[in-house]
Amino acid sequence: MADDKTNAAAYWKANVRLIFGCLAVWAFVSYGCAILFRPLLAGILVGGTDLGFWFAQQGSILTFIVLIFFYAWRMNKLDEKFGLGE
Amino acid sequence: MSQFAINLLFVGASFALYIGIAIWARAGSTKDFYVAGGGVHPITNGMATAADWMSAASFISMAGLLASGGYANSSFLMGWTGGYVILAMLLAPYLRKFGKFTVPDFIGDRFYSNTARFVAIVCLIVASVTYVIGQMTGAGVAFSRFLEVSNTWGIWIAALIVFLYAVFGGMKGITYTQVAQYVVLIIAYTIPAVFIAMQLTGNPIPMFGMFSTHTESGVPLLAKLDEVVNALGFQDYTADVDNKLNMVLFTLSLMVGTAGLPHVIIRFFTVPKVADARWSAGWALVFIALLYLTAPAVGSMARLNLITTIYPEMSGQVENYEEALSNPIFYEDRPEWFRTWEDTGLITHNDLNNDGRIQFYNNAADFSDLGWEGNELEVNNDILVLANPEIANLPGWVIGLIAAGGIAAALSTAAGLLLAISSAISHDLIKTMINPKISEKGEMLAARISMGGAILLATYLGLNPPGFAAQTVALAFGIAGASLFPALMMGIFSKRMNSKGAIAGMLAGLVSTLLYIFTYLGWLFIPGTNMLANTPDNWILGISPLSFGAVGAMINFAVAFAVSSVTEEPPQEIQDLVESVRYPKGAGVAVDH
Numbered sequence: 110m111a112d113d114k115t116n117a118a119a120y121w122k123a124n125v126r127l128i129f130g131c132l133a134v135w136a137f138v139s140y141g142c143a144i145l146f147r148p149l150l151a152g153i154l155v156g157g158t159d160l161g162f163w164f165a166q167q168g169s170i171l172t173f174i175v176l177i178f179f180y181a182w183r184m185n186k187l188d189e190k191f192g193l194g195e
Numbered sequence: 196m197s198q199f200a201i202n203l204l205f206v207g208a209s210f211a212l213y214i215g216i217a218i219w220a221r222a223g224s225t226k227d228f229y230v231a232g233g234g235v236h237p238i239t240n241g242m243a244t245a246a247d248w249m250s251a252a253s254f255i256s257m258a259g260l261l262a263s264g265g266y267a268n269s270s271f272l273m274g275w276t277g278g279y280v281i282l283a284m285l286l287a288p289y290l291r292k293f294g295k296f297t298v299p300d301f302i303g304d305r306f307y308s309n310t311a312r313f314v315a316i317v318c319l320i321v322a323s324v325t326y327v328i329g330q331m332t333g334a335g336v337a338f339s340r341f342l343e344v345s346n347t348w349g350i351w352i353a354a355l356i357v358f359l360y361a362v363f364g365g366m367k368g369i370t371y372t373q374v375a376q377y378v379v380l381i382i383a384y385t386i387p388a389v390f391i392a393m394q395l396t397g398n399p400i401p402m403f404g405m406f407s408t409h410t411e412s413g414v415p416l417l418a419k420l421d422e423v424v425n426a427l428g429f430q431d432y433t434a435d436v437d438n439k440l441n442m443v444l445f446t447l448s449l450m451v452g453t454a455g456l457p458h459v460i461i462r463f464f465t466v467p468k469v470a471d472a473r474w475s476a477g478w479a480l481v482f483i484a485l486l487y488l489t490a491p492a493v494g495s496m497a498r499l500n501l502i503t504t505i506y507p508e509m510s511g512q513v514e515n516y517e518e519a520l521s522n523p524i525f526y527e528d529r530p531e532w533f534r535t536w537e538d539t540g541l542i543t544h545n546d547l548n549n550d551g552r553i554q555f556y557n558n559a560a561d562f563s564d565l566g567w568e569g570n571e572l573e574v575n576n577d578i579l580v581l582a583n584p585e586i587a588n589l590p591g592w593v594i595g596l597i598a599a600g601g602i603a604a605a606l607s608t609a610a611g612l613l614l615a616i617s618s619a620i621s622h623d624l625i626k627t628m629i630n631p632k633i634s635e636k637g638e639m640l641a642a643r644i645s646m647g648g649a650i651l652l653a654t655y656l657g658l659n660p661p662g663f664a665a666q667t668v669a670l671a672f673g674i675a676g677a678s679l680f681p682a683l684m685m686g687i688f689s690k691r692m693n694s695k696g697a698i699a700g701m702l703a704g705l706v707s708t709l710l711y712i713f714t715y716l717g718w719l720f721i722p723g724t725n726m727l728a729n730t731p732d733n734w735i736l737g738i739s740p741l742s743f744g745a746v747g748a749m750i751n752f753a754v755a756f757a758v759s760s761v762t763e764e765p766p767q768e769i770q771d772l773v774e775s776v777r778y779p780k781g782a783g784v785a786v787d788h
Contacts, residue, residue, distance in 0.1 A: 128284045148435065156405070177284075
């Protein structure tokens, strides 16, 4: 029982760490690159405009998709590793 | 065949398909009715979620919003997609593991309180009803434009179709019609966009075309667009915004609002396993992105198309813009699509200086040296997508497709919302709170009657839109983000959160958000009752009422933790419940209770 509990706690900790990592990227591309840091990226040109504009209208959406699939894939590995999958 | 006959054929064929699905997918149990039996494949659910999510506003209005606002309106793109990242990581898998049917189910059980359940029911109903009115009016507009019936008839026809598959099929009928509706709407949206991208840039993929070279001028498309709008006195299309705090908060409000909207969350209760809920969120975003990555291309290209139609000399390589803009087209020479849409009143021309030409520019700019006396052209943003096939000279069947697509977008979202409303009434209010002894058959009947009632209410409100109908973004996203999202998240991630904390937090988030909105938009949105004018100077720290949902969510978290920390721990069985939703093992399919 105690082992089960430690195992479950370790699984949850790994999940929370993974979420933090993914949400850091999520915030970086949308709030960072697309909004707050846009003036800093103004020098990098993409198809007639700047990189920040690209992130605001396409880049962040593409990153979001990659993030969700990455998370789903990593969580499947964690489910298996800790024996907590279905 | 006349255009009317073609439109009728496309819309009629799509309706026949939806009704066919309704007959095939009848709900036999409450589990069928609420969660489609719990056996929907993650990719199928992703597609249904995309249709559930993309409303009449996404289909019709989004490209117009981007065309008129340029970069500043990117918040809609990021907000309405980024919400799926937090949904996939913070809510969907755990709520699927919890394994019941509705959002108030989780809030009521997790916070062991019928008060919490009731607050959740009220928030759900207000948010969903506000949202559904826009779908009914959107369907009415699409019907009246393409099928030459009155708005009123359009809304009644839409209500009848939804009634057929939602009342008999419940979530099961809705799921498979949403899949069909997604296919119809994405084809309808993409085909005209591909043609326009080809015409303007030679690149058939709109999202790439937007960032490539404008064929006629040899300049990158977005650079050309900036030059052109600039010459007419408008702000640059790609211009940055001054108030970054407001843009960040607005985007965040849309994201947490998206994640907290019950009609989206319940879609993830229909997949067989916890892992499927995660994959399904990814697939949903893929299907949503197909439209959301195309919309900015449609917006920018349609704006350029419109301007170069009025000022033909501006379309090629331009040395001197002042010269190029001095010869707008004569009103007599306006294109055919212009005439069609004038009939609807969505394009209006008023020849102020009586020169027979159309002057289209920003009134803030001064062109009096050219003899211009003001902007003469008003174009409603919503026509950009609907008029796209005509602007690009596409064949009549593409117009028929757009009609079917716009109606599909409105109906699919309406059905999802109506299911969220009716299950909150029949399951949470009647079965859990009022009469727990009700039989399976009785609950099924209650679910169908609530669905019928919800459809009648939505139809009535669609026919007589109240003042708050236009406030979907403020009201639905504000409430979902400030009240439901934090409660759901804390219920999963904090074992220590007790019922007093959660209830205080939900109410604090809800009340603060409503107060802020009503201060600027009027009490209950009644015109003239606002205490401060709704202008950026009056906003606290420049935060618009539409951006306040994120602040309301923070208030919710802060109050909940403060109250919870000075009151008792939740009982052991609740802490065990939180443990169990965190681990996929032992989920099984959604259980009856």
